[in-house]
Every structure is written in C-alpha cells, then in structure tokens.
Amino acid sequence: MGLTPNIERLRGSKNMFETFPLWPVQASTIAGQLDLLYVFLLLLSLVTCTAIFTTITVFAIKYRRRHGREAEQIHGSIILEIAWSVIPLGIFLVIFAWGAIIYFHERTPPRDSTEIYTVAKQWMWKFQHPEGQREINELHVPVGRDVKLILTSQDVIHSFYVPAFRIKQDVLPGRYVTAWFRATKPGTYHLFCAEYCGTMHSGMLGQIVVMDPSDYQTWLATSRTFGSLAAAGQSQFEQLGCPTCHRFETQGRGPTLNGVYGNPVTLEDGRTVIADENYIRESVLNPGAKIVSGFKNIMPVFQGLVDEEQMNELVAYVKSLSVPPAGSAGNPTLIPPGTQPQHPKE
C-alpha cells in the first residue's frame, strides 16, 4: 500500500533528538507563540500540582492517625471558598484570552498570502500551486512567505496537521476551509492526517519541504507545471461553456464575474453575501442556492460534473478576475478579463 516508502521517507527527517525527542521542532511564526503559552501552562500546572500534592502529603503525614489525637471538626470557610473560586477563574480567563489571541491569529490568513489549493482524499494529499505545479503528499514552500491553504476533501473528513508549524485544520467534504502558516526554518516536516479517515488513516502522511527562497525558485523552475492554476481554470471555464452567459464586456444572461470575488453580492431575496471561495463553489455546484438579484435561475447544476481539482481551478480563475490586493502573489501571466478575446457563440 505504498506505506513503507512513506515511513522510510519520514526516517530521513532531521531532528535534534533523532531517537528520543521531547519537544517538536519550531518551524513557523505561530510555533514560537504557542510554545510560549505551553511553557506558561506547564509552569502554572507545575506550581499548582506542587502546591496541591505537597499540601496533601504534608496533611497526610502530619495528621496521620495516632493514639490520643482526635480530628478537629471544621465546617468550612466562605472566604476560602470565594478565594479559590475567584482566583482560579481569573487565571483561567488569562489563559482563555491568550489562547483566543493565538487562535484568532491562526484563523485569519494575512491578505497577501500565496494560495495553495489542497484536496484531501483517502489516503493522500494533493496540492495545486498558483503557478501550476502539482504535488502529491509533498508540499514545497519557501521560508518567510505567508502561505494560505484552501482545503477541501473529496470523501470523508480529514485533518491537515503539521506539528512543526503547530497548525491543524479539519478538511471537510463539500466546502472550503482555510489554514495558513509562515515557515521560518528550512527543513522537511511531517504532514499528518489527524482526523480518523479509514483504513490507511495512519498512512495518510506527507511532508512539507521548507526551502530557502532561492532554492524554492530553483524548485519552481525545474518542476513540471501545467500553466498557472487560474489559466487552467480559464480553459475549464471555456470548456464548460460558462462564457456563454458569464460575459465580460457586455451583460450576459448570467452576472459578470469581474471583481466579484471578495465583494458583496446582493441576492434575489435581498440578502447580501460576500463572494468568498465557498460562495463561488456553491454557485458552480448548486447555482440555485443563491441567485444574484436581477438574474434568473437558468444555470445548470455542475454537481458531479467537475471534480475537486477542476473546481479549485475554476475558483482560482474567478478570483483572478478581481483586482488582486496589493502585494499579492497573484498571477501576472493572466490576461486581464476586460480584454478577453474570444467568446464562443451561443
């Protein structure tokens, strides 16, 4: 089942305590923050445990049963009760806030991240780089760049977990979720599936190869590409006949897709939604779910006609039609939508 090679590969990973490590490698910006919280929690626990266990031990020895000594009946103390409810609560709230801040950081990818589409399936990881490189069970990323993963699953729930980055995100079928990281240290790190997903759950391993920017450029240049993801999406778009209705210079029967991504869309029933990746996805797979105001529901359902990777290409294409935010690692090769040359006749 191709497992042994995976294990073999993992053996090659470089680690400080190759045989008996006690601390995971820190290889992302979040890892340091998280380890700090961990150290704080460990010290806190150590102090608490020492305090409680010492007290119990001291009591156990000092008040052990002896002849001629009776227990002293004490009913309780309101002050103590309040103290040991309120003080822990205060400490708990500090931990909550600290954890929440890190979580907020983890859940909000920086605006100009490189976007890598990831499809999980039983039992492998498939990656699509914006520049068109595709990888299986291996992801090459440069040091120091924000990488946003747009993840979806083809079958069951998986979970994208890179311990060295301290990130984990369940990958759900039928919708996109995101995760992000900025690698800080070149090296090869484990990628685990952390949500049980069937027979070869423990074989659903990959590795993240973090490279110096120059090495990364070399890697980009030498690895096979199929044209940029958005360009692939464009040809999908045309093959599926989408331009028939979604026109660019004139209004077609469907809404124009220029500048749709990331902006609010007014729906038929008056609601407004932000056109994010999930909205685009839903609009392709089940167009009737959210009809744009002023349009009829005439688009065919593409559920089952495009697979996850094609879907990703289409999303990447539609996203490329919006003016990319400043500094984005967008796709310079893409033809600006206004100048689309050809439209197949109706």
Place this chain on the structure above:
Amino acid sequence: MSDSLIALEHPTELQHHFADMEQQKSTSTFGMWLFLGTEIMFFGGMFAAYLIYRRWYYNEFALGSRSINIWLGTINTMVLICSSLTVALGVRAAQMGKRKLLVTLLLITMVFGVAFLGIKGVEWYQKYEEHHVPGSSFNASDLVSVGQKYGVHINQAHSQIYFSLYFALTGLHALHMVVGLGIFTVLTYFAWKGKYTPEYHTPIEIGGLYWHFVDIVWIYLFPLLYLIDRKPFH
C-alpha cells in the same frame, strides 16, 4: 416478615417500598413528568436539524411543505385534540369513580388514536405514490417543475432532506402513538376490571399525561411541517 402480612396492612395497590398511597402517587406522576422531559430532548435533536436545514434550504422546505396534504394534517390535528379531550374527561371519570364512563372514554380515545394513524397512513401512502419517500426511489422532479413555475430553484437532494425530516418526525410521533395505544389498551382492560377507584387511579393519570404530551408534539409538528409556506407565490 411475610408478604401476606404486608398485604393485610396495606391497600393492595400500594407497593411494598412506599410508605403510603400519597407517596406512591406523587412518585409515579413525577416519574412520568421527568420522562416527558427526556422526550422533549429526544425530539429536540431533530428540531435542531430541522431548524438548520430549513434556514439553508428554505425553498425546498416550502415546496415540500406545500406538497403534503394540509387537509389531512388539519383533520389529524383535530382528531388528536378530540382525543385529548376524551382523555381529560376520562381522568375526570376516574377521579369520580365512574367506571363505565371511564371505559367508554378510553375506548373513544383509542378510536381517535387509530383514526389518526389511519389518516397518517393515507398521507404517507400519497407520499409513497409521489415518490417522495427518501431512499433509492426518491424523486422530486414534480417539485422541481412546480418550482420552475414560480421561478424557484429546487434541488432534489435538499428536498429529500425535508422529506427525511418529515418522515422521521411524523414516524417517531406515530411510534409514540402506537405505544400510547398499547398503554391505553392495558388501561382500558384494568378500568373495565374495575381496578381504578377515586382513591387509586394513578395509571390513568400518568397514561393521560403521556397522551397529552404526544398531542403537544403534534401541535408543533403541524405548523412546522405543514404550514411553512402556504401563501400564494407572487
């Protein structure tokens, strides 16, 4: 201590571990109320699913709701309310020790219960004929075309979710009715035997509580499943 001795000291209905009839009665009634509390949570899980999907797939839920027979639903609601009345009157008859009246009212209640299930069966059969029963033969293309008429898009898979919840909720409710009928058969038998007196009729009371509860569940199922969107489309 021999059992016969206890029996001499105690009323026959009093179980050995209770001090008196009062304690026995309040215990049983409280037990039934607690059980009804758990029943609320039992239906609650499905209500949660219902609320979420109704919000997501409003059109499918609306058209699904239109496709079930509101007349049968309304009549059934009335049938259940009538049965609740007869149960309430039955408990009253038991309180007053009117044995014949009690038996009659219990029997009428059961007739209403059976009628409810019969009407429910007709309704389900209609759904079966329309291929609206979830599963491999599910087909909501009729709803899709109705939707087209009103300019509403219907996703058949989402319609199936509506009908799944419809059948799960009404099916579970019907199951409770069947259990209720079973309980009432036993109650009627003992009532006929003259077991219940003004002093001892707790089983009638707690059986009644159960029946009313099943009625209340239906009182909510009726608007939630049948009345989502009956107003004319513009």
Place this chain on the structure above:
Amino acid sequence: MAEHEHILSARLYVIIWAVLMCLTVITAGVAFIDLGPFNTVVALVIATFKALLVVLIFMHVKYTSDRLTKTVILSALFWLMLLLGLSLMDYGTRHFV
C-alpha cells in the same frame, strides 16, 4: 388524596377543547394569507398557546401544588433552548470574519 385533588368541570374541558379546535382552524387558515416572515411567527405563537392550554388545563399543571412539575417542564424547555440556541449560533456566525 382525593381531598386535595382538583376535579375540574367537564364544561371547562369542553371549552378548552373548543378553543383548541378553533385555533387549529385559524392557524391553518392564516397560513394561506401572506404575512411575510410573520407567517411562521403566528403559526408558532398559536402552537405555543395551544400547547399551554393542554399543559395547564388538560394536564392539570395549573392546579397542581407541586412546584417540581413546573421545574421539570421549565428545565426541559431550557435545555431544549440550549441545544437549539448554541448549535444555531455556530450556523449563524459561520460566514462572519
């Protein structure tokens, strides 16, 4: 036992029954009138009112001296609200940020 047991008049039961029947007709009828989003509200208010009548009169909760019964009903409803409210909270805020 029997002395502190309320025996309600048959008349009251019949009146409540009549009210319930009328409410059923009303709720079915109102569904055909377009009230916008208030159709659901009206339907649920009527249903709650009907349920209250059944609980208070038919199930004798209004006349019971036992606070425990009311506590059980209220806590079950409270827990139901927890289940519905907290899980819907996730669905309601998924598209934020």
Place this chain on the structure above:
Amino acid sequence: MATAVVTTERENYINSEYGIRSWLLTTDHKRIALLYLLSITFFFFIGGFFALLIRLELLTPAGDLVQADTYNKLFTMHGQIMVFFFLIPSIPAVLGNFLVPMMIGAKDLAFPRINLLSWYLYIFGGCMMLHCIVTGGVDTGWTFYTPFSTAFTNTKVIEAGLSIFIVGFSSILTGLNFVVSIHRMRAPGLTWSRLPLFLWSIYATSIIFLLGTPVLAITLLLLIFERAFHLGIFDPTRGGDPLLFQHLFWFYSHPAVYIMILPAMGVVSEIIPCFSRKRVFGYSFVAMSSIAIAVFGFLVWAHHMFVAGISLYSALFFSILSYLVAVPSAVKVFNWTATMYKGSISFSTPMLYALGFIGLFTIGGLTGLFLAALGFDVHVTDTYFVIAHFHYIMVGGAVMGYLGGLHFWWPKISGRMYPEAWGRLAAAIVFIGFNLTFFPQFILGYMGMPRRYWQYPPEFQVLNVFSTAGSTILAVGYLLPMIYMLWSLRYGKIAGDNPWGAAGLEWKTASPPPTFNFDETPEVTWEAYNYDEIPMPEEVSLER
C-alpha cells in the same frame, strides 16, 4: 436446617432467596446492582483486552501485529465498550443502585421493575454489541463521525449504533429512577442539606442522563437511517452538514464525561471524610459544584470541534464557557484537600484510591485547561495529548473512584473484608502503571503524534514503549482486585455493620443488608459526616 442458617447468619438480600430465577427476576436494587457489577466487569475486561492489543501494536512504529483494519476496529470497540458499557454505567449502575435507596433510608428505588428493565436493556444492548464484535465489528472510532460512518465504511455501523441506542435507554431509566427516588423517597428528617455528597453527585449525573442521553439516541437513530437510506441529513454530497452530527453527538458526549467523573467525585467525597474522621470542608460548596458541573457541562460541547470548521465566534464562546466549568472542579479539589486538614488520617485502600484520584484528576483537569485554550487546542487536538488527558479523567479519575468505592462498600455489599495488604498493593500498582502508561502520551501528543494511528514515525517509539510497558503493569493492577475480592467472598474476615466507623445511613444497617434495607424506616436527626459523633472501631483506630 433453617434454624441453623438463622443462628449463623442473618437473613440478608443475598441469602433470602436462591436460584437463578430469584436473581434474574429480582426487583431488589441490591441484587440488580450485583447483576450490573458482574456485567460491567465482563465488559471492562473485554475493553481492557482490546486496549492491551492496541498498546502491543504500538510497541513498534510499523504496523506489524495486526492489520490496519483490525487495529481501527480495536480502538473503536475499545472506546465504545469502555464508554458506553463500562464507564457510564460503572458507578451509577453498580454503586448507585446499591447505595441510593440505602443512603436515603428507603426500601428500594422508586420504580424497582423499571430498574430491572434497565438492566435487561443494558444486557440486550451489550449482547448486540458483542454480536457486532464477533461478526466483524465496526471501525468508525467511537465518535461515529459522518460521512465516514454513513457512506464509506463497510463495517457494522448500524448494529453498533443500535446497541448504543438501546443502552442509552438503560441509562435514561436508571437516571429517572435516581432522580425520582432522591426527590420522593427520602427518610423523615433527611433534608437536602443533610444528603451525603455521593447522592448530590448521583443526582447531578442523573440530570445529564435524562437531558443528554435522548439527544444521543435521536442522533444515532438519524445516523442509522442516514446509513440505511442515504437521506442526506449528514452527507455533504446531498446537502447535509457533517458538523451537525458532531454538534448533536457532543451535546451528549461531552456531558457524558461528567457522567463518568461526577459519581467518582461523589465516591471520593465519601471516602475522604471517613478516613480523615472529619466533616467535609465546605459541604454546600461541594454539593453545589456537582450541580454546577452538570449544568455548565452542557454549555461547552463544541470545544471538541475547535478545528472542525465551526465559526470563530462560537469557538470563542465555547472556549470561555469551558473555563467556567473548570471552576467547580477546582473547588472540589481544594475542598477535599482542606477536609484532610487537622484530620486523623488512615491510609486504608479506599483512601489510597481517593488520594490517587485527587492526584490524577488534578493532572487531568489541568491539562483540560490546556485544551480549552483555543490556539493550544489547535495543535494538540486529535493527538495523544487528548488521549492522555481524557484517560487521566476517565481512568485516573472515574476508574480510581470506582475501585475506591468498590473497596469502601465491599464490606457492605458482601459482608466480608477484602485483604487489606493486597488492596494497598493493588492500589499502588494501578497508580504506578497508570502514570507510566499515560504520562508519556502527553509528551507524544505535544510532539504531534496523532491519535488512532496504526503505525507512526519512529521518533515516537521510545515514549510508546514506556506507555505499553505501563499498560501491562496497569493490567496486573486491575486483575488483582478481581482475584482477591472473589477470594474474600469465601475467606475474607466477616465485616461488622460498620467496619470503617463511617457516617451515612447505609452503615446503620446490617452487612450485607436485609432485603428491605432497614428493619424499620430510619429517622435522620443529624447532619451528614457527623464524624465527631461516631465512635471509631477499635481495629481501625489502631491502624496507621
């Protein structure tokens, strides 16, 4: 012959009737408790056997002992059996059944026949689960996550789900019986403020049984329908939401953790005052913290779903609530410790278990704080950190409490004393074996080893070897009590009515108690834990 029996042994619940029928058709809560004791012990050893196989497999990084599919079934069935067939019924159904009527001074539970019915439901569900295991088992993980369980696995999900559905009704009925009995059947004078803390915790547990279990039941029913008819309720390809399943599942299954730990806390609250000869410090706070845990326990379920794709806002909400539920647990630990202050402490076996409980529960609780911290949870959820954490609570907490309680009330149940030296030895072995098994798993988890892994990268091996070694020690620790307790049934010293000099109504009747518990209904005129008024038995007072 009859006279001979009478002169040597009082009539009690064990010898009042003989024959299989008198046991299988009994409505005596004490006999039903023994039926439960036998059946859950059986399931405990099955679940434990699976655990040992799991640990053996993990001795080496490569999956070389069993096939991947077999391994997946092992951890699934280990979880399902331990959670639903051992931990949840353990203290409530065995000790609760035995003690609740006696502690409230009643002849039996409110509904004795329903009590028997709930045992039969348990057995029916249990047999179904066994049948499921023998004919192929199930490999979804005990959590049954969709869509894997509904659309992908080809193992026996429906049968396993049904068996848990049925066992669920067993626990609903048990909880119902307890709540009604505690409300309606208390002896004269036994006010709520005089209730033993064990009853408070059983009461709190029963609330969870009553309000949580039905939700699990309906969720499993929907799961079964979904799998059988592909309804789409939890299936994303048909418009369903797999997260809805998780919400409904955890609505019960998180509070279920409190079902396991609360009764153990109750046991500890009985043992510590008894062996310190003292009133519980802050009685009302310990009592109320049980209720608070039961209520708050329902508000935190989505902390199992921080990386599952729930909204950021609900994650924040559930995280802060998770800290709130930690406060009453902390209060309990502090109060137990304070109870020992200026006491007269003896280290009998139950006390050793209780002290072990406090230690392990403290560690389990503190690591729970780690997990409730959102950002931290992202890294360690679904890793061995979580495994270690919940085993510290469920095994270090609940099982220690269960064993402590079993030893504490064994003289009452059987009328005989277990051998004290063996008892202490077993307690020590359990404590050491437990820590060796599960402490390394915290480190493994932070290192990043995911749970439910059949094979793993070799750098995790050393810690896994420690863990496996510990598990064999733990197994010995669990086997010992079974052996010496069986031994004591015949050869143990005859226990008096109150060998510990303990407070509480259950100690005021004979050991073993008569069928109706008390010869006459007791009247309570004292507060709970009135240890200053109870003379210490001579042999206990000499013991150190």
